């Protein structure tokens with residue numbers, strides 16, 4: 001029986017009241033532009049403080065991996081920071097790394113008892129991943145996790161910020 005859903009919406013992920021929202025971070029976890037900047041601005045300095053502690057303990061976050069921090073002032077409970085691959089033509093493992101971002105974020109959320117989680121369109125901004133391929137990988141990774149593993153996630157939301165990603169993702173469901 002399916003007791004989980006995958007939703008595609010258009011919006012600003014910092015406004016989403018999910019147990020976890022995912023940040024498209026960079027390896028340093030020190031903040032940046034795009035969705036990363038928006039999350040740190042809206043969530044406040046506590047998020048960066050947690051990121052600094054993580055880096056001090058275990059070093060930078062590798063591409064495809066995920067770490068969890070407080071969500072500070074955001075309506076979510078946690079921010080999961082994952083590092084998407086920079087698109088360099090597609091022969092450098094980019095598809096697998098992007099797949100791992102979604103999978104590792106879902107596993108981490110599940111380990112923190114999250115039931116709802118929201119993702120941005122990871123790597124499709126300054127990291128230049130082709131949007132249609134990114135959408136296919138994102139949806140496949142989420143479905144693989146939801147359908148093939150033991151978990152208590154009931155709702156996954158892909159939050160599209162730009163019209164192009166929204167259209168591509170909607171047409172692919």
Ligand code: ADP
Pocket residue numbers: 011012013014024025033034035036038084120121122123124125126127128159160161162165
């Ligand atoms: P990356 O470096 O992984 O490419 P970006 O932040 O540049 O990260 O872009 C990733 C995606 O996040 C883009 O599709 C961009 O439109 C989107 N984005 C930017 N701001 C927000 C926001 N506030 N909420 C949700 N998505 C956002």
